[in-house]
Amino acid sequence: MPASAQSYAITVPRNLGQLVDESQTVAQGWVASVVVEPHGQLKNLMTVVVTLQVEESVKGSVPKTYTFSQAVIDRRDLQQKMGYGVGQHLLLILIKPNSYGLTSPAGMEQGRFRIEARTDGKLVATNGVANTGLFRGLDSQLQARGVRVTPEVQMMVTKSGVGPVPLEQLKSLIRTIAAADSRK
Amino acid sequence: MRKRREKLALWRRSAAAILSFLLLQAHVAFAGGPLVVGGPAQGISGVPLVWDNTNPVMYRADSGPLSQQPNGGAVVITNAQGVARVQSMFGNWAAVPTANLKINSAGGLLAVGSFPANGDVKTVTDFLTVAGDITGQAPDPNSCNGGGQSPIMFDADGTIFDGLGLPPEVIGFAFQCAFNPTTGKIISAGAILNGRFQDGINNPNANNFELTAAEFDQAFTHEFGHFLGLGHSQINVDVLLNAINTGAPNCSLDDDAGMPLMFPVLGLCTAKTTAGLPILAVDDAAWISKLYPVSSPPPAGKTSFNAAYGTIGGTVFFSDGVTPAQGVNVIARNVNLPRRNAASVVSGYLFTGNPGQTVTCVNPAMPTAQTCSNLGDPFGSHDPALIGHFEIPLPPGTYTLQVESVFAGFAGGSSVGSLDPPIPAPGTYSSAATVSVTAGATTTFNITLQGTQPRFDAFESASLLAPYLQPIWLRREQIIRERQTT
Numbered sequence: 261m262p263a264s265a266q267s268y269a270i271t272v273p274r275n276l277g278q279l280v281d282e283s284q285t286v287a288q289g290w291v292a293s294v295v296v297e298p299h300g301q302l303k304n305l306m307t308v309v310v311t312l313q314v315e316e317s318v319k320g321s322v323p324k325t326y327t328f329s330q331a332v333i334d335r336r337d338l339q340q341k342m343g344y345g346v347g348q349h350l351l352l353i354l355i356k357p358n359s360y361g362l363t364s365p366a367g368m369e370q371g372r373f374r375i376e377a378r379t380d381g382k383l384v385a386t387n388g389v390a391n392t393g394l395f396r397g398l399d400s401q402l403q404a405r406g407v408r409v410t411p412e413v414q415m416m417v418t419k420s421g422v423g424p425v426p427l428e429q430l431k432s433l434i435r436t437i438a439a440a441d442s443r444k
Numbered sequence: 445m446r447k448r449r450e451k452l453a454l455w456r457r458s459a460a461a462i463l464s465f466l467l468l469q470a471h472v473a474f475a476g477g478p479l480v481v482g483g484p485a486q487g488i489s490g491v492p493l494v495w496d497n498t499n500p501v502m503y504r505a506d507s508g509p510l511s512q513q514p515n516g517g518a519v520v521i522t523n524a525q526g527v528a529r530v531q532s533m534f535g536n537w538a539a540v541p542t543a544n545l546k547i548n549s550a551g552g553l554l555a556v557g558s559f560p561a562n563g564d565v566k567t568v569t570d571f572l573t574v575a576g577d578i579t580g581q582a583p584d585p586n587s588c589n590g591g592g593q594s595p596i597m598f599d600a601d602g603t604i605f606d607g608l609g610l611p612p613e614v615i616g617f618a619f620q621c622a623f624n625p626t627t628g629k630i631i632s633a634g635a636i637l638n639g640r641f642q643d644g645i646n647n648p649n650a651n652n653f654e655l656t657a658a659e660f661d662q663a664f665t666h667e668f669g670h671f672l673g674l675g676h677s678q679i680n681v682d683v684l685l686n687a688i689n690t691g692a693p694n695c696s697l698d699d700d701a702g703m704p705l706m707f708p709v710l711g712l713c714t715a716k717t718t719a720g721l722p723i724l725a726v727d728d729a730a731w732i733s734k735l736y737p738v739s740s741p742p743p744a745g746k747t748s749f750n751a752a753y754g755t756i757g758g759t760v761f762f763s764d765g766v767t768p769a770q771g772v773n774v775i776a777r778n779v780n781l782p783r784r785n786a787a788s789v790v791s792g793y794l795f796t797g798n799p800g801q802t803v804t805c806v807n808p809a810m811p812t813a814q815t816c817s818n819l820g821d822p823f824g825s826h827d828p829a830l831i832g833h834f835e836i837p838l839p840p841g842t843y844t845l846q847v848e849s850v851f852a853g854f855a856g857g858s859s860v861g862s863l864d865p866p867i868p869a870p871g872t873y874s875s876a877a878t879v880s881v882t883a884g885a886t887t888t889f890n891i892t893l894q895g896t897q898p899r900f901d902a903f904e905s906a907s908l909l910a911p912y913l914q915p916i917w918l919r920r921e922q923i924i925r926e927r928q929t930t
Contacts, residue, residue: 269857270663271613272653304572306579331608334619335578335589343856355611362609369856390853392688421688422853
């Protein structure tokens with residue numbers, strides 16, 4: 261089941277640079293468990309608790325087994341577990357957990373990428389809005405920051421419209437942006 | 445150092461500049477048309493979940509300001525202004541002459557637990573108290589999930605959104621709380637508006653974004669469409685596709701006028717009211733009227749639905765002309781101003797997006813959620829006759845029909861139609877044939893897609909799905925003959 265549902269939220273779109281800028285961690289991994297449970301402190305709040313077997317920390321330091329909690333706002337999201345499912349292969353751009361230990365993908369659906377293999381075996385990533393607007397305005401922002409990327413990544417940034425993008429190039433770009441952020 | 449700051453500022457300014465459209469996400473959408481359709485044990489199977497409109501839909505509003513600057517700063521939008529805007533947003537829907545809807549404020553919020561009557565929802569605890577137990581197991585009867593009230597809450601400075609661990613891009617959400625599982629009538633729903641987007645501060649450095657009042661109100665009028673039971677619609681999607689390809693939306697006045705308010709992405713075009721257009725497109729008015737039709741004779745100030753609308757209905761088929769095709773967006777465009785005068789629906793909109801199965805249950809004869817891996821979506825009909833079926837309410841006139849894929853990005857909360865994620869349309873359809881719509885009548889028009897892949901392999905036949913008009917032994921002989929000739 262693809263990663264998708266993220267409640268009824270209305271969100272403004274952000275490009276990849278802004279999503280990474282806003283995030284604390286970016287991790288690639290497999291969903292090992294998904295549990296819906298009441299929040300320990302906040303009465304009436306249900307959370308989806310996702311445990312990820314991390315393959316790679318793309319930004320920040322993420323342990324091999326990483327568990328996070330996300331608030332469930334709409335009762336029908338309880339059944340769908342916010343679109344998370346065991347066995348999903350994901351790249352998650354997550355904001356910093358708040359004082360209640362709650363986090364979300366940056367930009368909601370925009371920061372949750374499902375990873376799939378193309379017919380040639382190469383992995384591609386698609387977020388919950390089919391990567392719509394993911395690179396919008398990014399090229400000029402990268403130039404303004406003096407960030408250099410490989411020709412392949414540059415091609416992805418300037419040519420991609422909508423739909424899956426190569427995972428390795430996406431991660432390469434995230435690392436570059438994160439490194440530029442850390443030098444701020 | 446200064447140069448770096450300038451670069452960072454440019455980055456941030458650019459960030460603000462691309463906030464030109466909003467992603468409107470409504471989970472479990474069955475659209476265009478209804479948001480949720482009843483299933484075998486949830487409401488009435490195949491019937492959209494709607495409010496009981498024999499009485500006005502009543503909501504209750506927060507008593508605090510709609511928007512306030514951070515850290516207890518100046519109030520930017522007072523409570524009275526906020527309540528007036530909410531009433532105006534709901535009023536857009538109630539004003540549709542063919543929709544039998546009255547939507548009224550019942551006053552301030554009811555007391556729920558420690559939350560006082562007529563209180564101001566200021567904290568995440570307040571919000572959760574008023575919303576109530578989301579599991580529905582032991583909700584306070586005055587809460588939204590207890591069916592006691594339909595709260596419209598103002599998070600004046602975004603504190604509640606932060607407390608829920610939501611990212612700063614979220615400007616609000618609507619949520620359904622309670623419905624009657626027997627009648628399928630909605631009992632309560634709620635919404636929360638993030639006033640941080642109206643606080644007059646556009647500071648992306650601090651994750652504080654700003655929308656114009658027209659954009660903000662258009663977004664929540666859309667959300668209130670969900671509150672009333674409407675799902676998403678897709679018309680003039682080429683505006684979005686062009687924006688993706690070129691980096692800049694190119695939206696004519698006709699494009700803007702015809703793009704439904706319930707389109708999943710808002711802001712591709714100028715806000716409708718800013719452009720001098722009605723906030724509701726033809727599609728929005730048609731579908732809210734279909735869900736809440738004014739009967740005849742109409743009350744004063746209203747028009748009977750049957751006097752003002754007819755219907756084009758039929759089934760979308762694969763090229764074999766037998767197998768129904770699910771998840772194809774069907775648009776009817778009037779021959780006059782086709783970009784403006786259009787309404788749509790996704791084929792199979794009343795059928796469930798996930799029928800599930802019991803074959804792999806531990807005990808298929810006794811399926812339970814605990815012993816089965818996929819019991820399917822409890823919502824949406826499981827009647828196979830509704831696969832590929834479509835109905836489009838339309839004002840009388842002459843129309844052409846267009847068929848297209850639901851945009852691949854309309855998944856999850858942005859879904860259009862019952863398939864999530866959407867599928868590419870399995871074939872194409874191009875016809876200049878016109879269809880006449882007469883008030884009060886349904887015109888049947890089936891669509892057979894061109895160029896679809898064979899639905900069956902060489903050893904099967906689409907005739908297996910044909911209505912069983914012959915005795916089984918004759919059908920078996922016919923199938924054998926077909927196989928012998930292939």
